Amino acid sequence: MNSPDPELHHSLLGTYQARKKVHPQRIDGFYRRFKWLIMIVTLAIYYGTPWIRWDRGPYAPDQAVLIDLANRRFYMFNIEIWPHEFYFVAGLLIMAGIGLFLVTSMVGRAWCGYACPQTVWTDLFQHVDRFVDGDRNKRMRLDAAPWTAGKIARRLFKWAIYLVIAFWTGGAWIMYFADAPTLVREFWSLQAPFVAYATVGILTATTFIFGGFMREQVCIYMCPWPRIQTAMMDEKSLTVTYKDWRGEPRGSVKKAEKNPGEYGDCIDCNQCVAVCPTGWDIRKGPDISCITCALCIDACDRVMDEVGRPRGLIDYLTLEDSEGEKRGQDHRPTWKKILRPRSVLYFFVWAGIGLGLLFALGARSHTEINAAPDRNPPYMLMSDGSVRNNYTVKLRNMEARPREMRVGIEGLEGATMWSDTMANEDAARTIDVDVPADATQTVRIYVQAPKGTAAQDFSLSVVSLDEQAETDAVETRFVTPGEE
Amino acid sequence: MGNKRVDEPTGTEFVGHEWDGIEELNTPLPRWWLWTFYATVIWALGYVILFPAWPLIEKGTEGVLGWTSRGQLAEEMRLADESRAAVREEIAATPLNQLVDNPGLMQQAVAGGRAAFQVNCIQCHGSGAAGSQELGYPNLNDDDWLWGGDIDAIQYTLVHGIRQQGDPETRTSAMPSFDGILDAGQVEATIDHVLSLSGQAQPNAQGAELFAQNCAICHGTDGTGLREFGAPNLSDAIWLRGSSREAIASQILNPRMGMMPKWEDRLDPVTIKMLAAYVHSLGGGEDLAEVAVEPEVQVDEQS
Numbered sequence: 061m062n063s064p065d066p067e068l069h070h071s072l073l074g075t076y077q078a079r080k081k082v083h084p085q086r087i088d089g090f091y092r093r094f095k096w097l098i099m100i101v102t103l104a105i106y107y108g109t110p111w112i113r114w115d116r117g118p119y120a121p122d123q124a125v126l127i128d129l130a131n132r133r134f135y136m137f138n139i140e141i142w143p144h145e146f147y148f149v150a151g152l153l154i155m156a157g158i159g160l161f162l163v164t165s166m167v168g169r170a171w172c173g174y175a176c177p178q179t180v181w182t183d184l185f186q187h188v189d190r191f192v193d194g195d196r197n198k199r200m201r202l203d204a205a206p207w208t209a210g211k212i213a214r215r216l217f218k219w220a221i222y223l224v225i226a227f228w229t230g231g232a233w234i235m236y237f238a239d240a241p242t243l244v245r246e247f248w249s250l251q252a253p254f255v256a257y258a259t260v261g262i263l264t265a266t267t268f269i270f271g272g273f274m275r276e277q278v279c280i281y282m283c284p285w286p287r288i289q290t291a292m293m294d295e296k297s298l299t300v301t302y303k304d305w306r307g308e309p310r311g312s313v314k315k316a317e318k319n320p321g322e323y324g325d326c327i328d329c330n331q332c333v334a335v336c337p338t339g340w341d342i343r344k345g346p347d348i349s350c351i352t353c354a355l356c357i358d359a360c361d362r363v364m365d366e367v368g369r370p371r372g373l374i375d376y377l378t379l380e381d382s383e384g385e386k387r388g389q390d391h392r393p394t395w396k397k398i399l400r401p402r403s404v405l406y407f408f409v410w411a412g413i414g415l416g417l418l419f420a421l422g423a424r425s426h427t428e429i430n431a432a433p434d435r436n437p438p439y440m441l442m443s444d445g446s447v448r449n450n451y452t453v454k455l456r457n458m459e460a461r462p463r464e465m466r467v468g469i470e471g472l473e474g475a476t477m478w479s480d481t482m483a484n485e486d487a488a489r490t491i492d493v494d495v496p497a498d499a500t501q502t503v504r505i506y507v508q509a510p511k512g513t514a515a516q517d518f519s520l521s522v523v524s525l526d527e528q529a530e531t532d533a534v535e536t537r538f539v540t541p542g543e544e
Numbered sequence: 545m546g547n548k549r550v551d552e553p554t555g556t557e558f559v560g561h562e563w564d565g566i567e568e569l570n571t572p573l574p575r576w577w578l579w580t581f582y583a584t585v586i587w588a589l590g591y592v593i594l595f596p597a598w599p600l601i602e603k604g605t606e607g608v609l610g611w612t613s614r615g616q617l618a619e620e621m622r623l624a625d626e627s628r629a630a631v632r633e634e635i636a637a638t639p640l641n642q643l644v645d646n647p648g649l650m651q652q653a654v655a656g657g658r659a660a661f662q663v664n665c666i667q668c669h670g671s672g673a674a675g676s677q678e679l680g681y682p683n684l685n686d687d688d689w690l691w692g693g694d695i696d697a698i699q700y701t702l703v704h705g706i707r708q709q710g711d712p713e714t715r716t717s718a719m720p721s722f723d724g725i726l727d728a729g730q731v732e733a734t735i736d737h738v739l740s741l742s743g744q745a746q747p748n749a750q751g752a753e754l755f756a757q758n759c760a761i762c763h764g765t766d767g768t769g770l771r772e773f774g775a776p777n778l779s780d781a782i783w784l785r786g787s788s789r790e791a792i793a794s795q796i797l798n799p800r801m802g803m804m805p806k807w808e809d810r811l812d813p814v815t816i817k818m819l820a821a822y823v824h825s826l827g828g829g830e831d832l833a834e835v836a837v838e839p840e841v842q843v844d845e846q847s
Contacts, residue, residue, distance in 0.1 A: 434672075435672075436670075436671055436672030436674070437670075437672040437673075437674035437683070437685060440674075440683065440685040440686045440827065440828070441683075441686060441781055441782055442686055442687050442688075442781065442782070443686065443687055443688040443777060443780030443781055443782050444780060444781060445780075445781035448685075448686075448827060450685075450827055480825065481647065504825075504827075506827045511781070
């Protein structure tokens with residue numbers, strides 16, 4: 061029979077699990093340094109990217125990475141994506157998804173442990189805690205202490221730092237959506253668009269709350285990824301493992317000295333729990349709470365060194381290997397665990413999509429024509445018996461310079477056309493249109509065919525009048541009286 | 545309330561309700577849910593005070609803010625008018641025949657004209673401005689104009705109408721009825737001649753003579769019409785009321801003449817200007833001076 065969970069707190073208002081605040085202890089070690097490195101790199105990418113300049117000539121922005129929502133363009137170094145090419149973004153998202161599968165199949169929840177923004181910012185805020193309030197024990201004491209003036213001052217100071225970090229986080233985000241130097245100037249002179257302030261406000265609030273207060277609860281309760289990950293992991297995925305066959309039964313060094321041979325390697329010092337940023341006890345086994353940041357490995361290795369026992373009581377292991385090692389197998393090298401059919405397959409799918417996208421990017425045309433025939437009225441009879449059809453033609457110039465384009469009628473014997481900006485006496489088989497740089501030019505085109513022309517399909521073609529001479533054509537229909 | 549009973553498997557208290565042996569456990573709402581609920585209650589109280597809420601017999605409660613949906617509409621309409629004011633002023637200040645020199649403004653005028661057309665003109669001319677042959681409403685897309693197709697002529701028609709009673713400047717003329725003047729044979733001969741002008745019948749001497757005597761004064765000796773009288777061109781492919789023999793006979797014996805109301809009393813001058821620009825832009829407008837264009841760039845949303 062199940063007994064009621066003692067951790068469940070019963071209150072008047074409801075049943076909920078009270079959060080036990082986590083106060084991770086400072087630790088140094090291989091994985092901690094690796095985490096520092098990733099933190100620096102990811103934060104540098106996040107804060108620095110919008111400030112990289114990239115010369116695209118006079119007609120396009122010179123920001124290397126820019127999501128220009130107002131003009132509906134996405135710039136990334138020498139790539140420019142238009143809204144109709146959103147499949148590139150979809151492809152990148154698919155790659156990101158498969159990339160996560162790839163990483164998960166090789167090294168488990170490495171994303172959660174090192175690179176996820178929630179992890180990186182939580183880590184950052186926990187360093188702030190340490191900086192302001194001291195290490196674990198001091199913080200726990202302070203937490204339990206009454207609200208004296210000193211504590212209030214400390215808390216306000218800490219929250220102020222939180223707020224500054226949160227504000228910079230939100231502030232950096234909007235730089236991706238507009239020219240960064242201009243936006244900074246506008247932002248501080250209160251001339252930026254309202255949406256900029258709103259975005260900064262929202263992201264400041266979420267960063268402040270998620271990084272400063274909710275922390276591991278986001279991973280455990282809010283984020284869907286750990287739940288997906290439990291389905292993604294298999295017995296061959298690397299994960300942080302406590303070697304219970306080596307560690308149990310636990311006993312202090314003193315006890316072990318008194319009763320040699322009776323205790324395992326774990327001295328029950330609780331360091332692995334103390335350093336855990338989510339407060340999990342890895343000795344209970346893998347759990348959704350374990351983001352596999354491996355700080356417990358650092359902590360345990362240090363303790364093992366101190367007591368003179370071999371390192372690796374807590375280690376990156378696959379479930380399969382831990383079963384094997386339990387039976388006495390040797391430790392397999394990590395690359396053998398990583399290179400396996402599943403991860404190789406993921407890699408090829410991932411790389412294949414990437415190469416496909418690159419190929420599509422290289423092969424795409426920068427000139428395009430589209431035509432929409434008028435439906436109301438579908439045709440117009442002219443006084444000389446000829447018939448006119450109107451088309452709304454869109455000419456797309458994806459080069460960052462103005463170009464002249466020649467639109468021509470393919471087929472439709474005897475027909476001529478003119479546009480809304482020219483006199484119909486100048487009607488001809490081809491007309492030249494100036495298309496501004498990096499823009500779509502809409503032209504109303506009137507196509508007139510002589511008396512007796514039958515309804516038929518024909519094409520409107522376009523050729524760019526430059527050395528590229530890019531071409532495109534669109535098929536459309538010419539309708540005549542009684543032959544719609 | 546003295547004896548609290550606890551459901552052993554879950555450790556949860558019973559509420560005390562029981563139906564056929566099935567009992568309800570006391571699983572209270574989450575705290576956040578309850579708080580959200582209280583927040584909605586407070587929100588509702590504020591709403592009732594600030595906004596119209598309670599229906600009474602005559603009217604409802606009005607709310608402290610005095611908000612009404614009609615008031616909001618009026619305010620939005622006022623803002624919309626305000627946002628258009630600058631463009632309207634610019635259009636008002638630009639002579640119509642110079643509008644084409646300013647493509648940006650022309651585009652605004654055409655867009656405004658399209659909107660006004662959809663409200664005021666489609667009842668007769670149709671939403672695509674294609675008119676109606678059965679009812680004799682002219683097609684405004686083609687190059688055949690009864691009273692002139694340059695932008696100023698179009699504006700004049702809009703201002704003063706056609707055969708508008710009470711407007712001395714209205715465009716007016718009358719096709720006389722030849723009922724009793726021409727006999728049936730003469731009518732047939734005239735019809736033959738009229739159709740022969742556009743190659744639809746054989747020419748005949750009697751018809752040609754009758755045409756010269758009775759029709760040429762308005763429609764011209766070659767039947768190409770005369771815009772001063774709004775006399776249609778009879779030699780082209782466009783027939784306001786159809787090119788069947790019955791239709792032509794009907795026009796000779798019992799002519800129907802179109803009437804267009806004048807709009808100067810109903811629409812403001814800027815709207816009329818915009819309408820003229822729109823009608824002129826449909827593709828049949830005459831005398832469009834070619835302009836050096838820097839056309840408006842349109843951002844591609846979908847193609």
